[in-house]
């Protein structure tokens with residue numbers, strides 16, 4: 001892939017906005033508010049080569065946090081590649097965030113997919129501390145679709161990738177950040193786009209089982225997905241496929257950075273429209289978001305023979321269990337004075353260039369059980385790089401969180417992003433099998449990452 005980050009006019013909800021977008025240098029600008037999808041096969045010998053150019057302006061403009069707006073880099077969220085290949089680390093401690101300057105500087109990334117689980121869904125976005133939220137809000141985020149490889153159980157089902165991203169446009173551009181409170185709260189837009197469009201139609205045929213692979217690439221918005229009560233089954237999560245479809249469910253919560261793979265059976269007698277909704281949810285205090293229609297599923301009148309769900313999806317995928325003998329590091333998340341903290345320390349670059357942050361060391365070869373405690377009145381989507389985990393427990397939160405917890409504590413789901421409910425906690429077990437180097441963990445409300453809710457992780 002040849003990809004450039006640039007400023008370009010895109011259409012958002014019928015209006016033109018000057019956004020920051022990734023464009024495929026091999027194709028003309030298409031004016032859509034969605035990045036090219038990178039597609040890849042998992043397995044030995046499979047790689048993604050990404051020739052990246054930063055075509056943003058080469059100016060010293062600063063954002064509200066005092067960080068430069070236009071240097072950037074690329075992080076592959078959910079790809080099981082080494083910290084060095086992710087090119088944020090493997091560098092001296094005072095340079096953990098590689099900078100690619102605007103005005104045409106470039107870098108070629110080369111990701112080895114030998115150890116990637118089939119059917120995982122990843123994303124790519126900037127990761128330069130202090131400007132991540134702003135660049136992503138402006139449009140720099142895209143999907144990486146890792147195919148199922150030799151898993152054929154899902155082949156018969158027509159699949160649709162849905163990229164969910166909200167934004168507010170004002171004065172012909174994504175609205176700038178103007179207050180520190182936007183960083184504390186996390187920014188939500190007044191329109192929600194799905195693959196760059198507002199409430200698009202999705203045509204399905206009565207009788208089919210439609211596969212929906214959904215990414216939440218929003219800065220801070222949670223989606224409590226519902227198809228107006230129509231049942232669906234979960235077959236995959238962030239890092240790969242489940243052993244088999246879950247029992248039918250009618251809603252599912254998704255935080256920023258999370259991905260799900262669903263099968264939705266439409267009966268031969270189903271007709272009309274179903275709206276894919278984000279139901280009200282209070283991620284912060286008691287203030288529930290308003291309901292939003294994400295897209296409209298339109299069932300074509302012609303029918304096909306009814307498709308059945310597969311009995312198995314990725315049958316070798318099993319659950320990990322708790323083990324009191326394993327190391328149990330604990331991370332406490334808190335907020336205050338305009339900053340985010342992990343174990344009381346806010347991530348910051350000091351005047352001499354060195355980094356101060358919460359730090360954790362792990363030995364490659366070990367399993368660890370991490371406990372993350374939320375000492376604030378706001379949900380935080382915890383995200384760790386490189387290694388996936390299986391959730392052992394989630395406590396706190398409302399009935400939507402209870403349903404979320406029931407799913408991820410029973411299915412063999414591989415997760416890199418996990419909701420830690422307000423005043424609640426979660427534990428998850430992580431096998432650390434390969435890939436040494438230095439990387440990070442942080443809250444995936446990107447504004448919180450930028451104000452310091454991030455720590456450094458040394459894989460030894």
Ligand code: C2O
Pocket residue numbers: 075077125127257383385442444
């Ligand atoms: Cu999607 Cu460290 O991030």
Ligand code: CU
Pocket residue numbers: 075076077078383384385
């Ligand atoms: Cu990541």
Ligand code: CU
Pocket residue numbers: 379380381443444445448453
């Ligand atoms: Cu957070």
